[in-house]
Amino acid sequence: MKDIIEYNKGMTEYELFYFLYEKIASREITVFSDLKELVTPVIRDKQTHPVIMRAFELLKRINWGFFANICPGTHIKLWKELVIPDKEFPEAGDLKRTLQISNLYVAMVDIHGYTRFCMDSRKNLSMMHTLDWAIENEIKRISTQCGAISQRERGDEMVVVAASATDVLMVTLCIIDYFGKTNIVNNSSISTKRTGNAENLPSFKITAGITGGNTQSPLIITERGNLAGFLLNSGARLQTRANELSPRESRVMIAKQVMMNYEKENSISQSFLALKDTIYFFDTGHIEFKGVMIPTCEVVFDRKERYKERFSEEMTKLLGSIRDNLWEQRIYQDLMELLIQISHNIPKFSITPSRPIHGMQVINNDSYGQLCRLAMKAYSADEDYYLAVEILRQLIETSGMIPLFDRLVLDYMKGISDKYAFLLDAFSGQMEKEVDEKAAHIFNGNHYKTWLAAKNGSHVYGKMKIIGRKSREITKKKTMWLGLIAQYKEQMEFTLYSGKK
Secondary structure (H helix, E strand, O other): OHHHHHHHHOOOHHHHHHHHHHHHHOOOOOOHHHHHHHOHHHOOOHHHHHHHHHHHHHHHHHHOHHHOOOOOOOOHHHHHHHEEEOOOOOOOEEEOOEEOOOOOEEEEEEEOOHHHHHHHOOOOHHHHHHHHHHHHHHHHHHHHHOOOEEEEOOOOEEEEEEOOHHHHHHHHHHHHHHHHOOOOOOOOOOOOOOOHHHHHOOOOOEEEEEEEOOOOOOEEEOOOOOEEOHHHHHHHHHHHHHHHHOOOOOEEEEEHHHHHHHHHHHHHOOOHHHHOOOOEEEEEEEEEEOOEEEEEEEEEOOHHHHHHHHHHHHHHHHHHHHHOOOOOOOHHHHHHHHHHHHHHHOOOOEEOOOOOEOOEOOEEHHHHHHHHHHHHHHHHHOOOHHHHHHHHHHHHHHHOOOOOOOHHHHHHHHHHHHHHHHHHHHHHHHHHHHHHHOHHHHOOOHHHHHHHHHOOOHHHHHHHHHHHHHOOOOOOHHHHHHHHHHHOHHHHOOOEEOOOO
């Protein structure tokens, strides 16, 4: 303190700054409150205030890490949420270190094709430098214009932090516009048009995962100003999931809380995105990340994919049945009703499967719907679970060939099919026992002799078993099926999992 008091005896402003610089550079001072305490004797002299603020900017650069560039003028909401302001110096303050607040959102953003581009451009280093410049500078500019802050992580990964659901969605879509040369947002106040050498870069697709808006999900700011905590990890998991679902196209996956907060914010005052009806939220159910279940949504921003709105009700119904473990009553039927609606609303398609499916050599929107209705009849009316599971397998193969078929729905189809295949194995064992016990009643005369002889020939035996399973003598097929569902209820629980186990 003696050194500061000496300022009154002739220390210049330059000497004062140099004195503070050494304290900050040596990390004797890391927070503004300590800086202010040190300079308390000279605060009354207004001429020292610019020096103190310059020292604060240095302190911020060294110690605020990810948040070093925020200020109350450009990041009004973030400043309010992240900084404990000083009364005498309203543009200075201390960065909070543990944040459990609802108004904080993290987007993890990844650029498709970055590695391939670097490999292809290894003989044209100027293009690689241009892309690096765009990631380092243009994305920071766009983020600031959206009231958010961004930082490049490893290679093509970016972390974005915003103080509202609307802001984090806006900046994510603007990044997609910049790299993809698209015009999703089309807001004149935020420039996403490339300039200079960046115009020559190719289009890149973007995937993103967004979390936040929940006081139970803390974000930790380390001593060096780096980020850690559940928000960061779950955002990365959602981005990985988006990448799995869309390896070649842009896709944004969000925690459902982000959607709920976006709708709440825009019910009070409509943002540019809401006024222009830029986005639609498609429910994608619960996804498990290392034992944590997160309700999720997809942000649909491509007009060509807005057809998903027309079967969102059926999707939500299926997700509810899966969540409630309704294998006895609803899951198979809800899945088929969803697929029928998809076949009605997806853009026209015509594909040729590897082999005819129930006499159909070409599958189009109409014949796909017919297959779904045939599957529903087999499951619900005929109690032919073998046929129902087989048609589901065929639908999975067919759906994978349809260009615009939603990859998430396909994942649910595969997961549901696996569960029914597991159940069918147990069902087959009980059915064989039933057919064996009632063979004398099922098969008459020579057929019974054939049955007995067929036991020694597996091929014929298999065909006879099919006849046996369909016999009216087997009266309790549904009871047996539902009983097995109840018996294996824990094994039938189903959620999508993303990331490392």
